[in-house]
Amino acid sequence: MxxxxxxxxxxxxxxxxxxxxxxxxxxxxxxxxxxxxxxxxxxxxxxxxxxxxxxxxxxxxxxxxxxxxxxxxxxxxxxxxxxxxxxxxxxxxxxxxxxxxxxxxxxxxxxxxxxxxxxxxxxxxxxxxxxxxxxxxxxxxxxxxxxxxxxxxxxxxxxxxxxxxxxxxxxxxxxxxxxxxxxxxxxxxxxxxxxxxxxxxxxxxxxxxxxxxxxxxxxxxxxxxxxxxxxAPQSTFVAKFVGRANFLKGSWTDKQTFLLTSKEQTVPIRVTRDCTPFHAQSLLPVRPEQIRLRQWHRDSQGITGTVKHVQFQGRELLYSIQAGEEEWEVVTDIRERFDYGQQVAIEICV
Structure with a gap:
């Protein structure tokens, strides 16, 4: 009723x-x-x-x-x-x-x-x-x-x-x-x-x-x-207007696999939610808190990036990370500190 x-x-x-x-x-x-x-x-x-x-x-x-x-x-x-x-x-x-x-x-x-x-x-x-x-x-x-x-x-x-x-x-x-x-x-x-x-x-x-x-x-x-x-935003407008969003560029091989292209390398990302509206645009929307940063080592696999900017936000830190030609916003716990110019390993958790 x-x-x-x-x-x-x-x-x-x-x-x-x-x-x-x-x-x-x-x-x-x-x-x-x-x-x-x-x-x-x-x-x-x-x-x-x-x-x-x-x-x-x-x-x-x-x-x-x-x-x-x-x-x-x-x-x-x-x-x-x-x-x-x-x-x-x-x-x-x-x-x-x-x-x-x-x-x-x-x-x-x-x-x-x-x-x-x-x-x-x-x-x-x-x-x-x-x-x-x-x-x-x-x-x-x-x-x-x-x-x-x-x-x-x-x-x-x-x-x-x-x-x-x-x-x-x-x-x-x-x-x-x-x-x-x-x-x-x-x-x-x-x-x-x-x-x-x-x-x-x-x-x-x-x-x-x-x-x-x-x-x-x-x-x-x-x-x-x-x-x-x-x-699960169904358009780029909703993803941008309701919270912050990064739009990763690449290609979709099926509904649950996105191939991220960064620095001439292709990294497969397993996606657990429905992103069908973004398939035609070859995009994957990712919230800043869905990206994890790790210390980079010589044997680190996957995506690498560089810290371009850090903002202290009280309970959390807001990073700008350069990944290839793209710059992503990343939110981490206050205990996970990285310095300007530091190279980091990046994990996408969607």
Whole structure:
């Protein structure tokens, strides 16, 4: 059973096509991240799910009810959705309690027990987001993180079928973003509400989502679990956009054997994942942590390289390794230290 379903959805603004035949399914209780660069269509898709825009083609379903197609559109207040915006969107003249209680008075599909006893429900939500005792404060008296917690509490207070979040953490500093990721994940576990989360931050998507939908130029480039997106990218765009990737050049002899050509030598690499989309390009995508460096000896077999650059990253070291005509990024444990100009033996572990 899906909390939300977009089938064949397209959206045009005049002569500009923002979405092209997009299909997205959000299961009950599922956390789906829409990930992509600016202008890829992810916010347009979110606005279509919310009811702020109508699709040019296709259908949108929420809780197994058709809420929009090109002929009709049900307004946001009739869709049982919660929204969290990048700008918090709190009413400055209302207290924290009044901001959070607002949907209980104005939303449709509010459970009767919440409507009859709003103060108890608001107190539950504020306690859940760590703001108990702040009911009488105004937004101007809150920090950025507290404002975002109020926005979260307001979005879920009426038990929505779907929670839509549009880059909610982008205006917070790095430490607050990490804390709010934990808060959002906690709320998701506690309430079990399906979430569609728009972001351009790959680490947010990888760390929080059950499923990631990578978008590019109004189309879906790839959809899958964070592990599938990271370790089995289906295009060079996904491999580059979600994490760092090296593209090894060579040739494929079969689905599990890649022949790497480096310094006039050919080295076979055994591949355990599906890389079919890269066969025609004669490439093998490899993550920096999938390359191991060893001390080079005269009897070392396989690929050799030279350390061109080293960056200390706290728990790890980031190397630039010259291998033939190519330069690869390699991440190693802090204990594996190699010097500038040092020759190393290279092992590919894919």
């Amino acid at each position: 899906n909390s939300a379903l977009a089938t064949g959805v397209s959206k045009r603004f005049g002569n500009v096509s923002a979405l092209h035949q997009v299909d997205v399914a959000v299961g009950q209780g599922e956390f789906v991240a829409l990930l992509g660069p600016s202008g890829c269509g992810k916010t347009t898709l979110l606005r279509l799910l919310a009811g702020f825009e109508a699709p040019t083609d296709g259908e949108i379903w929420i809780n197994n009810e058709l809420v929009a197609d090109k002929a009709k559109r049900r307004p946001p207040e009739e869709r049982r959705i919660g929204m969290v915006f990048q700008s918090f969107a709190l009413w400055p003249h209302l207290t924290v309690y009044e901001n959070v209680a607002f949907p209980l008075r104005h939303q449709q599909h509010v459970p009767e027990e919440y409507r009859k006893n709003p103060r108890q429900r608001v107190s539950q939500m504020l306690e859940m987001v760590g703001l108990a005792g702040m009911e009488n404060r105004y937004p101007s008296q809150l920090s950025g993180g507290q404002k975002q917690r109020v926005a979260l509490a307001r979005a879920v207070v009426f038990n929505p079928a779907l929670l839509l979040m549009d880059e909610p953490l982008s205006s917070l500093d790095a430490e607050l973003r990490m804390q709010m990721r934990k808060e959002i994940s906690h709320i998701h576990r506690e309430l079990g509400t399906a979430i569609v989360y728009v972001t351009h931050d790959q680490s947010e998507a990888l760390g929080m989502a059950d499923k990631i939908v990578v978008m590019r130029d109004g189309k879906i480039e790839q959809a899958g679990t964070p592990q599938e997106i990271y370790y």
